[in-house]
Amino acid sequence: MPLTGPQKTVAQTVGLVVVMGGLAWASVPFYDWFCRVTGFGGTVGYASVAPEDVLEQTVKVRFDGSLNNDMAWEFTPVVREMEIRIGETGLAFYEAYNPTDRPVAGMASYNVTPYQAGGFFEKIDCFCFEEQVLAPGERVQMPVSFFVDPEIVGDREGQYIHTITLSYTFYEIDLPEGYAALETDQPTELN
Structure with a gap:
């Protein structure tokens, strides 16, 4: 029908x-x-190791940390900038602190500016897109290892990049089940 x-x-x-x-x-x-x-939008690549080719040319890498509006942590880069040789492995740390009286789970997203550098900025190890849970009052340092691909010097736009900014933004996510149970076992205040 x-x-x-x-x-x-x-x-x-x-x-x-x-x-x-x-x-x-x-x-x-x-x-x-x-x-x-x-590398569109400042998205970086991932590599297991840095290249063997390390150039004499250097690039300044700046580090930025921010929080989503609802995130209760404090989050900041340990060092604001470093200068590394192109192709050399860099290691930077970000520090996160949970000043609340409850466990808080978070996850970080990132980007690189200028956007043209995204295709040449390679991470070897990173805490981004991994669930992080901090207990009340806990402070941690999270590493990120990276390098700038030597191919940047031959790129028509990349060759003019002398400063790259790596930015992370942490946002709160739901606690995993094991931690959520701990949160509900805490005494609550009655008004």
């Missing part, structure tokens, strides 16, 4: 919602892949 006018409209609307939902779901991994491959 063929669909009537209103039934056909409802079926088309439901179909459109399903297609749009599928496209929205697929766009996140596709966009992430695209940014990692191209």
